Amino acid sequence: MREAMTPLERFALLFMDERPDRLITAPFVTTAAAAFAGVSPGACCRDGALLARAQIAAQEALRHDAFFVFSDVAIVAEAMGSVLRFAEDRVPLLDVPVVREARDVDGLPLPGPDRGRFPVYLEAVRILHETRGDRVPVFCLVPAPFTTAAGLRGAEDFLVDTIADPPLAEALVLAAERATVPLLDAIVLAGGLPALVDPLASASVAAPKTYRALALPGTRRLVERLHRLDLDVLLHVCGEITPILEDLAATGADLLSFDRAGVAEVRDAVGDRMRLAGNVSPVTILSRRAEEVLEETRRAIREGMGAPRGFVLSTGCEVPPGSPPENLAAFYRAAAAAGGVP
Numbered sequence: 001m002r003e004a005m006t007p008l009e010r011f012a013l014l015f016m017d018e019r020p021d022r023l024i025t026a027p028f029v030t031t032a033a034a035a036f037a038g039v040s041p042g043a044c045c046r047d048g049a050l051l052a053r054a055q056i057a058a059q060e061a062l063r064h065d066a067f068f069v070f071s072d073v074a075i076v077a078e079a080m081g082s083v084l085r086f087a088e089d090r091v092p093l094l095d096v097p098v099v100r101e102a103r104d105v106d107g108l109p110l111p112g113p114d115r116g117r118f119p120v121y122l123e124a125v126r127i128l129h130e131t132r133g134d135r136v137p138v139f140c141l142v143p144a145p146f147t148t149a150a151g152l153r154g155a156e157d158f159l160v161d162t163i164a165d166p167p168l169a170e171a172l173v174l175a176a177e178r179a180t181v182p183l184l185d186a187i188v189l190a191g192g193l194p195a196l197v198d199p200l201a202s203a204s205v206a207a208p209k210t211y212r213a214l215a216l217p218g219t220r221r222l223v224e225r226l227h228r229l230d231l232d233v234l235l236h237v238c239g240e241i242t243p244i245l246e247d248l249a250a251t252g253a254d255l256l257s258f259d260r261a262g263v264a265e266v267r268d269a270v271g272d273r274m275r276l277a278g279n280v281s282p283v284t285i286l287s288r289r290a291e292e293v294l295e296e297t298r299r300a301i302r303e304g305m306g307a308p309r310g311f312v313l314s315t316g317c318e319v320p321p322g323s324p325p326e327n328l329a330a331f332y333r334a335a336a337a338a339g340g341v342p
Contacts, residue, residue: 006135007065014275014310015232015254023301023340026066026277027315027331028236028257030141031091032323033058041321042088045071048123055128059136062332063341067132069124069192070141070318071117073199077143077151079116080108080179097154105171108152111179113186121183122190129191139234140187144198144222146206146215148176155200162210169214177218184222188229195234196222196253199317202239204260211244216251223252234277238317245269259316263303267311276304277312280331286320290330297334305338313340 005013010020034041036057037050044051055067072091078084081098099105109115113122121140128138143151149172150158161169184194200206201215223233235253237244240260248256249270257277258266266276280297297313304311313335319328335341 024312025335025340028318030070032319032321040088048120051124052127073143074151076148079111099153125190125192138192140192144196145176145218147200149173150200197236199238203243204239208243267307271307275310277314279316290326293327293330
């Protein structure tokens with residue numbers, strides 16, 4: 001029997017400030033999806049067909065409401081010249097940043113959609129859109145300019161620059177913003193929904209005043225660009241966000257996915273301006289007892305369902321590979337009890 005609504009229809013209603021037929025459930029099953037397809041995380045990072053296959057296998061097994069095309073937050077920096085270190089059992093890590101001194105910024109390329117591993121993302125988006133896109137939304141997670149700037153310079157040096165050399169930090173963020181635009185445009189043309197992720201900009205890493213000065217302006221411009229294409233924008237920020245809640249609302253993003261903050265706190269602060277997605281801890285899913293996963297998920301649902309503009313049950317960040325099956329089952333059991341999965 002056909003469900004009353006498809007996941008795509010549910011998200012459409014959410015973005016129209018209408019209530020879907022049930023709770024939308026969209027945990028970040030990204031790297032962890034590889035195990036459902038019997039492939040390695042490292043292979044998915046380099047092969048768009050495998051990346052799509054993993055997303056399909058995970059969604060068919062777990063029945064959540066979204067695909068998330070993603071590998072790592074260095075994908076734009078890599079296309080601009082930073083060197084990554086790859087392994088089969090994990091996502092790639094930054095090895096050699098392209099910007100070693102200020103004058104290197106002037107030589108940074110503006111990558112087209114054929115550079116680096118952009119084609120991997122775009123192939124995965126095309127496959128998912130063509131085979132499942134009439135039912136399930138295809139989100140493609142792209143690092144926001146602040147996080148990409150850290151991938152151009154190295155996170156530690158970049159964070160020092162934000163204090164010791166603000167003009168260099170700003171130049172890096174602006175270069176990252178320019179380089180992100182072609183990827184966003186290509187994702188849209190391939191049938192995907194670009195989403196911005198900014199883990200390096202959270203208050204766990206950068207001071208709130210740094211977010212306002214360096215992260216907010218570029219993120220807001222990218223959101224405005226996507227709005228001109230009549231797209232709704234998901235923004236995900238890992239880590240502590242309480243000190244920057246008003247700034248996150250000021251980005252203009254339509255759906256805020258968050259990590260280390262209480263759902264009720266975020267709901268009361270910005271829930272009248274943004275739809276919310278959150279925020280069962282990946283640490284809980286990976287390393288706690290199933291009963292704790294169940295209770296934390298129930299609490300997120302209880303607090304989130306009162307959000308004025310709508311709520312999506314999700315995780316605070318990526319579901320960790322190797323998470324115990326019983327813990328994943330507890331998350332989905334709580335969602336099912338709230339009418340969140342079939």
